[in-house]
Amino acid sequence: MPFIPHTETDVKQMLASIGVNDIEDLFDEIPAELRIGSLDKVPPGLNEMEMSRLMHERASGPQPLCFIGAGAYEHHIPAAIWEIVTRGEFYSAYTPYQAEASQGTLQLIYEYQTMMVHLTGMEASNASLYDGASGLAEAVLMAVRANRKSKSKRILMPAAVNPTYRSVVQTIVENQGVTLELIDYQLDAGCIDVASLPAEPGDVAALVIPQPNFFGVLEEVNALTDWAHAHGMLVIAVVNPTSLALLTPPGEWGELGADVVCGEGQPLGVPLAGGGPYFGFMCCNLKHVRQMPGRIVGRTVDADGKPGFTLTLQAREQHIRRSKATSNICTNQGLVVAAATIYMTLLGAQGLNKVANSSHQNTQKLAAQLNAIEGVTMAFSSPTFHEFVIKLEGVTAADVLNTLMADGVLGGFNLSVDYPVLGEAILVCATETKTAADITAYRDALSRVMSKLKGGAA
Amino acid sequence: MSNEMNSNLTSHQDGVIFEKSHRGRTNDCQSPRESSTSSVIPISLLRESPPMLPEVSEMQAVRHFTRLSQKNFSIDTHFYPLGSCTMKYNPRACNTLAMLPGFLNYHPLAPVETGQGFMSCMYELQEILKEVTGMKEVSLTPMAGAQGEFAGMAMIRAYHDARGDTARCEVICPDAAHGTNPATAVMCGYKVKEIPTKADGDIDIEALKEVVGPQTAGIMLTNPSTVGVFERRITEIAKIVHDAGGLLYYDGANLNAILGKVRPGDMGFDVIHMNLHKTFSTPHGGGGPGAGPVGVSERLIPFLPVPMVGYDGEQYRWLTKKDCPQSIGQLSAFAGNGGVLMRAYIYARLLGSEGMPRIAEYSVLNANYMMAELQKKGFDLAFPSRRATHEFIVTLKRQAKTLDVSAMDFAKRLLDYGYHAPTTYFPLLVPECFLIEPTETEDKDTLDGFIDAMAKIQAEAETQADMVKAAPYTLPSRRLDDVRAARELDIVWKSSEQAS
Numbered sequence: 001m002p003f004i005p006h007t008e009t010d011v012k013q014m015l016a017s018i019g020v021n022d023i024e025d026l027f028d029e030i031p032a033e034l035r036i037g038s039l040d041k042v043p044p045g046l047n048e049m050e051m052s053r054l055m056h057e058r059a060s061g062p063q064p065l066c067f068i069g070a071g072a073y074e075h076h077i078p079a080a081i082w083e084i085v086t087r088g089e090f091y092s093a094y095t096p097y098q099a100e101a102s103q104g105t106l107q108l109i110y111e112y113q114t115m116m117v118h119l120t121g122m123e124a125s126n127a128s129l130y131d132g133a134s135g136l137a138e139a140v141l142m143a144v145r146a147n148r149k150s151k152s153k154r155i156l157m158p159a160a161v162n163p164t165y166r167s168v169v170q171t172i173v174e175n176q177g178v179t180l181e182l183i184d185y186q187l188d189a190g191c192i193d194v195a196s197l198p199a200e201p202g203d204v205a206a207l208v209i210p211q212p213n214f215f216g217v218l219e220e221v222n223a224l225t226d227w228a229h230a231h232g233m234l235v236i237a238v239v240n241p242t243s244l245a246l247l248t249p250p251g252e253w254g255e256l257g258a259d260v261v262c263g264e265g266q267p268l269g270v271p272l273a274g275g276g277p278y279f280g281f282m283c284c285n286l287k288h289v290r291q292m293p294g295r296i297v298g299r300t301v302d303a304d305g306k307p308g309f310t311l312t313l314q315a316r317e318q319h320i321r322r323s324k325a326t327s328n329i330c331t332n333q334g335l336v337v338a339a340a341t342i343y344m345t346l347l348g349a350q351g352l353n354k355v356a357n358s359s360h361q362n363t364q365k366l367a368a369q370l371n372a373i374e375g376v377t378m379a380f381s382s383p384t385f386h387e388f389v390i391k392l393e394g395v396t397a398a399d400v401l402n403t404l405m406a407d408g409v410l411g412g413f414n415l416s417v418d419y420p421v422l423g424e425a426i427l428v429c430a431t432e433t434k435t436a437a438d439i440t441a442y443r444d445a446l447s448r449v450m451s452k453l454k455g456g457a458a
Numbered sequence: 459m460s461n462e463m464n465s466n467l468t469s470h471q472d473g474v475i476f477e478k479s480h481r482g483r484t485n486d487c488q489s490p491r492e493s494s495t496s497s498v499i500p501i502s503l504l505r506e507s508p509p510m511l512p513e514v515s516e517m518q519a520v521r522h523f524t525r526l527s528q529k530n531f532s533i534d535t536h537f538y539p540l541g542s543c544t545m546k547y548n549p550r551a552c553n554t555l556a557m558l559p560g561f562l563n564y565h566p567l568a569p570v571e572t573g574q575g576f577m578s579c580m581y582e583l584q585e586i587l588k589e590v591t592g593m594k595e596v597s598l599t600p601m602a603g604a605q606g607e608f609a610g611m612a613m614i615r616a617y618h619d620a621r622g623d624t625a626r627c628e629v630i631c632p633d634a635a636h637g638t639n640p641a642t643a644v645m646c647g648y649k650v651k652e653i654p655t656k657a658d659g660d661i662d663i664e665a666l667k668e669v670v671g672p673q674t675a676g677i678m679l680t681n682p683s684t685v686g687v688f689e690r691r692i693t694e695i696a697k698i699v700h701d702a703g704g705l706l707y708y709d710g711a712n713l714n715a716i717l718g719k720v721r722p723g724d725m726g727f728d729v730i731h732m733n734l735h736k737t738f739s740t741p742h743g744g745g746g747p748g749a750g751p752v753g754v755s756e757r758l759i760p761f762l763p764v765p766m767v768g769y770d771g772e773q774y775r776w777l778t779k780k781d782c783p784q785s786i787g788q789l790s791a792f793a794g795n796g797g798v799l800m801r802a803y804i805y806a807r808l809l810g811s812e813g814m815p816r817i818a819e820y821s822v823l824n825a826n827y828m829m830a831e832l833q834k835k836g837f838d839l840a841f842p843s844r845r846a847t848h849e850f851i852v853t854l855k856r857q858a859k860t861l862d863v864s865a866m867d868f869a870k871r872l873l874d875y876g877y878h879a880p881t882t883y884f885p886l887l888v889p890e891c892f893l894i895e896p897t898e899t900e901d902k903d904t905l906d907g908f909i910d911a912m913a914k915i916q917a918e919a920e921t922q923a924d925m926v927k928a929a930p931y932t933l934p935s936r937r938l939d940d941v942r943a944a945r946e947l948d949i950v951w952k953s954s955e956q957a958s
Contacts, residue, residue, distance in 0.1 A: 002813055003547055003739075004820045005901035014827040014902060017834075023819045026826050027719055029688045029845050034720045038811060041589040045810025048551045055804065058575030059560030068565050071791050078488040080520050082557070088534025089527035092548050095745035097540075097881075099940075100933045101873050104529035105744035111475050114951040118509040124949055127745070130601040133791035164791050167779075171763075171787035172608070175615060175647035218503050248505055264791065274576050274800075275566030275792025276601065277747035289947070295745065299951075300943035303928060308935035312943040318604075319884070323640035323650045328604045330638050335743030338523075345475055345519045349508035351489035358490040360497060383498040405569055413567055432490040 002045060064405065065438055067366075069387045069429025070214070070413035071132065071162050072275065073267045075242070075355060076433055081269050081342045090338055095295075095331060099310040100302075105334060106309035109297040112341040119244045119344075120237075120261045121251025122283035127295035127332040132264025133165040135280025136208070136238050137172035138293045138327055139262040142284075143206035143234045144178055145326070146259070146291040150232055152203040153178045158192055160185040160213035161238065163418040178205075187421070190217035190380025190389065197227055206234040209258070211250070212243060215427065216363070216387025217380050225254030234259040241281065242267045243385045245352040246360065251285075260284050269343025270336055279333035279340065290316060293327035358432035359386035362439065366430045369443040375450045379425055386431060389415060392424040395453040401426065403449045409442055472934075474951050475522050479512040488516065529934045530744070531878045537904050541849045541881035541893025542636070542684060544714045544736030546821075549805060552739065556800040566792035570775045577774035580796070581767040583803040584751075590814060591713075591730055592723025593753030597762040599794035604638045606731025606750025607678075607709065611646040612786040613729055613754065613761040614676045614705045620761075620784065623703065626675035630704075632661055634685050634885040639678045639709060648675055655887060659687040659841040666698060674704040681725065682712045682847035684885045685840065686825075686893065696726030705729065705758075710750075713737040714897070715822055715848035718815030728755045737817070738802035749798040760784040765793050820898035821848035828896055828905050835913045840888045849895035851888050852880075858890045863919040863926050865890040870937060871918070871929040875911035 006014075011023070020026060027035075046054065066074055085091070089104060096102030109127045116125040129135040140155050155173075157166055157180040170180060181204075186193045191213060207228035211221050221237075228235045237250035237258035250258035266278035284292055290313065298312030318325035347355065363386045370376050370390055379389035390412075392400055397414045404411040412428040419425065430439065497504075514522070531538065538545040564573050584596045600606035611629070618626050629643035630651045640650040651674075653665040666677075677699050681689045689695070696706055708722040708730035714737045722730045734740050735748040742748075754762060764785045765776040776793065779785055809817070825846040832852055833839055840851035854865045869879030869892075881893040896905055919926050930936065 001816055001820075002808055003549060003899050004816055005899070006820055006823070010902045011823065014823055018826045018830045020826075023823055026822045026845055027818075029690055030716070030720050031690065031693065034693070034724055036592075036719065036721055036724065039589050039718055039814055040811070042586050042811035042814065043807065045813045046807050048808070051551060051804060051807055052555060054807075055555040055558060055579075058579060059555075059558035061560060061575060062572060063560070063563060064568075064572060066563075066565050066568065068567050070567055072566050074563075074565070076488075076490070078485075078516075080516060084520065084523045084527065086553055086557075087524070087527045089530040089532045090744055091553070091741045092533035092545075093530045093744045094538070094540060094543055094545060094742040098531070098869065098873060098879050099938045100870065100930050100935045101531035101536075101878055102529075102744070103934045104526040107474065107529070108523070108526055108744075110949070110951065113949055114474070114476065115509075115511055117950045118511065130605060130747070130795075131790050131792075134601065134605070134789060162791070164788060168788050168790065171612070171789060172645075175612065176645065177647070218499060222502060244505070245509065246499070246505060248503055249509070252506075271562040271797075272565045273562050274564045274573065274796035275794070276790065277795035277797050278791075279747070286947070289949075296949055298943040299948040300939045300946075302936035302938050304936050306935065308938045310938045310940055310943050312940070312947070312949065315944075318637040318641035320637070321641070322637045323644045325637065325641040325644075328608060328638045328641035328645055329602070330604050331602050331746035331748055333743075333747040334745035335741065336747055338744065342519060342523055345512045345514060345522075346485050346488050346516060347511070348484060348513045349511045350484055350513075351486075352511065353508065354489045354492065357495060357497075358493045360499075361493045364498065383500065383503075385499075401569070405571070410565065410568055410572070 064408045064410045065441060066410040067412050067428050067430060067442060068410050070427055071264060072272050073429065073431055074272060074433050075267055075431055077269050077271060078346050080346060081339050084342055085335055085338045090335060096311060103309060106297050108338055108341055110299060110309050112337050113297060115341065115344045116281050116283055119241060120283045121249030122261055123285045124289045125283045126292050127297060128337045129280035129282055129294050129329060130333060131276065131278045131280045133168035134172065135262040135282055136165050137169040139236045139260045139282060140169055140173055140178060142291050142293060143236055143260055146288045147205045147234045150203050150205045152205045154204045155180050156183050156204055156207045157181065158183045158185065158208060158210060160215055161208055161210045162214045189382045190215045191219045191382050192224060194220050194223040194227060201231050204233045206236050208236045208238060210238045211247065212240060212385040215380060215389050216384035217382045218385060222254045225258060229256055237261045239263045240267060241265060242356050245349065246356040259288065265340050268340035270339055277333055277336050279336040291326060294329050295332045355432050362430040362432065362434050363388060366439045366442065369439060370446060373447050373450055375454060379422060387427055387429040390426050390428060395424065395450065397424040397426050399453055400449055403453065404445055407445045409445045411446065471525060475512045475514065476951050478514050478518055478522060481513055483513045483515060485516050536876060536878050537900060537908055538878040539880050539894050539896050540878060541895040542711055544895060544897055546739050546897035547899035548739050548741045549808065552801040552804040555804050556797055561800060574774055577767055579800055579803045581769050581774050583799055584767060586806050587732060587751055587753060590717060591753045592721030593730060594756050595759045595762060596751055596753045597766045598751045598799050599763050599765060599789055600731065600750040600752055601790055601795050602746065602748040603731055603733040603750040604642065605789055606752050607638055607642040608645055609752045609763045609786065609789060610707050610729040610731055611642050613758050614707065615646050616761040616786050617758055618675055626673055628673045629675055630669055630677040633887050634683060635678060636684060636709060636711060655685060659685045659844055660689055660691060661695065663691060666695065670698055670702045670704065672703065674702050676705040676707050678707040678709060680709040680711050682715045686847055686849040686851050687841055687844045688847055692725045712847065715818055717818045719818045723755065729758055734798060734802040739805045740798045740801040747795050747798050749795045749802065761786050763787065763789050817898055824896040824898060824900060824905060825850050828894060828909060831909045832912060835909060840891060849893055852892040852894060853888050854890040854892060857919055861919045861923050863923050865892055867927045867929065868915055871915045871926050872911060873930040874932050877908050877911055
């Protein structure tokens with residue numbers, strides 16, 4: 001039987017020990033009228049060879065050149081990472097409830113926490129949350145709890161935060177009375193105009209600051225942080241971890257730094273995989289650590305005085321606090337965090353800086369080349385990290401992307417749906433995985449598409 | 459003696475990765491080539507000094523993390539009878555096939571035309587889960603059981619709100635419920651009403667009748683319950699709650715025990731979440747990632763979280779808020795933990811319709827066998843009059859009282875015998891409790907070995923209680939000081955210079 005080791009003899013001996021005649025007798029407490037027959041709509045079982053054949057077929061198909069980012073980024077993943085992560089000792093272990101039997105997972109998370117703290121410039125990190133979007137929702141709830149000066153449940157949310165993130169935050173926080181108020185971006189610069197922020201914003205719990213924002217554009221994080229703090233708000237930074245090898249860490253934004261830092265961890269060694277599993281990271285300063293949701297690992301000593309690791313500050317969590325917990329979350333994304341920890345270890349600060357810089361350079365090159373195509377312009381004037389927005393004239397973004405796809409190029413993310421004010425606009429990303437030839441291939445393809453579509457229209 | 463020698467010999471290898479780091483050591487092979495550093499980014503937005511990350515060679519990294527892995531108990535290395543967690547074997551094919559490049563390289567926002575193979579697997583998984591749970595529709599998107607619970611309760615709330623039935627402010631939970639249940643109810647803006655469990659393990663229906671009313675939004679139940687027995691009067695409970703206008707939430711933690719035997723949809727539940735990392739054998743990964751799909755009855759279909767996968771007979775596509783305007787919305791940046799869902803799909807296809815009921819049969823056989831044998835060895839059962847489901851509870855209250863050896867001491871000593879401990883001190887209502895779940899993938903010899911170890915520890919507790927209370931002895935760490943961990947918080951490594 002697949003994955004069941006019992007022989008007939010085993011079953012007989014076990015039934016005799018229990019004192020029943022048949023396995024079915026073990027289900028005699030279930031009311032008979034609730035019992036079902038066969039599961040007709042589930043197909044019969046396959047063996048490993050048949051399943052392998054089926055899955056290879058489904059995983060085959062064209063592998064287009066991908067310039068889509070918009071929250072999930074293609075980066076090179078060193079070979080060692082998933083070789084180690086999928087070792088059974090990591091892969092098939094559970095939450096480290098028995099710390100003495102889970103020192104590997106616990107020490108790894110402690111090392112992860114240390115790396116994230118250095119990357120973000122904060123003092124504390126949790127062991128991760130589900131993903132960047134739900135992590136931002138948890139950050140919003142945390143900021144409402146942590147802001148002792150404010151009784152407000154109002155959150156200022158820039159319109160240039162990933163629209164899906166905004167929507168996820170809305171889903172998760174609305175039942176607790178938290179409200180999100182949008183802050184607009186400048187249509188020419190693509191980021192918030194600090195000078196236009198209200199002088200009297202009223203009682204607000206926190207300001208969310210994306211860096212870079214959804215358009216890839218860099219925000220004036222220092223001025224924004226100082227403005228929020230001057231009005232009694234906490235600052236929630238939502239950042240790209242790769243960019244932090246290059247950009248000011250949120251802990252150093254403005255005079256006082258951000259208060260809660262979160263973001264999507266996928267760029268750190270995690271494959272695109274159709275959208276998950278990824279992980280959300282979250283950092284804060286020590287004064288707020290008791291308001292942070294999720295697992296936290298601490299170093300302590302054992303009975304012999306030898307250093308060891310254990311889950312700590314569990315009094316925040318649902319299995320102790322039940323209805324008074326900081327969140328209902330009861331796992332982290334352990335295995336994916338293991339991948340990120342090994343990724344940061346293999347690359348180090350220098351390697352991560354090369355990834356960030358190379359992505360930034362490729363993006364600048366691609367932007368310059370696309371900008372030269374007739375009918376294509378840059379939407380925003382402000383500097384960007386590794387994404388930028390192009391505006392199209394005389395064609396629709398949907399048509400352009402569809403035609404590019406036929407040419408084997410995934411040209412980016414169509415912004416026209418979420419941001420109709422931008423007209424026909426596409427968000428484009430080029431990471432370090434793109435060669436000069438890839439960039440030229442995109443330029444040539446877009447050039448062909450533009451003349452074809454515009455020619456057709458004329 | 460040999461342990462001490464080991465620890466002396468290996469101590470220099472056991473530090474944190476930062477202690478192995480030396481400035482200037484790089485892995486150029488894993489990094490991109492040097493590119494121009496000219497940049498349009500203003501200096502005020504640039505980092506002044508590089509982050510402190512390890513500087514080690516590839517081999518150092520591989521050796522460090524491989525050695526760390528060896529300090530874990532795992533299903534692949536140890537029997538892991540952690541109750542309520544369903545630590546069954548994770549077939550390797552599920553991992554290998556889910557990691558085919560065509561799946562790994564699929565960008566979540568790529569046009570669906572380029573991901574039909576991936577989407578077909580997700581669609582078929584939805585269909586399989588509908589059939590095995592008896593629910594009318596399934597959304598795969600919640601990223602863990604707790605997020606599935608959130609989705610479920612948010613749907614219940616959306617349902618009442620859509621009917622203008624806004625006075626319902628309470629959710630009922632049994633006292634034995636997982637901590638996530640009350641925490642979730644609060645996240646959805648509800649007050650929690652607890653009801654007691656009776657001595658026979660069933661819910662106290664009289665207590666339920668007292669708290670249920672026009673203020674009841676719903677009840678959150680696990681069946682089989684967290685005390686390891688089947689809730690026999692479930693149909694009656696469903697009627698009481700439905701008659702009061704409330705809905706029934708099913709926590710799928712224990713679905714393994716009833717797969718292919720009885721379905722939550724047939725019991726009268728309106729919404730359920732499934733823990734695919736339990737019943738459908740996706741890896742627990744040291745605490746995640748999981749997957750917590752939700753299934754619903756007819757009346758909650760409009761509120762399911764998006765995206766879901768739709769199929770028109772020709773093409774698979776994502777169903778979004780446009781298709782489902784009453785949806786509670788999106789819970790993740792994309793479509794949930796696709797890679798985890800893929801492993802569950804592969805597992806489900808390997809089992810097939812004939813394999814599903816076998817899961818229930820043999821997990822229940824293993825649990826009842828262990829329960830019978832442990833009772834014969836003199837251990838006390840929390841619910842001796844009941845059948846075990848896929849798990850059961852031993853209470854060590856007598857040992858704690860007479861020998862001063864607690865469930866925690868038994869747990870730590872089991873580690874020395876090479877067994878991961880069962881779940882301890884949950885559910886909270888049974889004192890000194892061991893919640894034991896062997897799963898169907900363990901053979902009889904392994905179960906017998908565990909039972910022998912329990913008997914030996916009992917004998918040790920009777921003659922050398924102090925020895926048992928100081929266990930473990932043979933693991934990478936002796937018993938750890940949790941109080942100190944919380945009091946002298948050390949959650950980030952600092953070099954000796956930084957620390958001073």
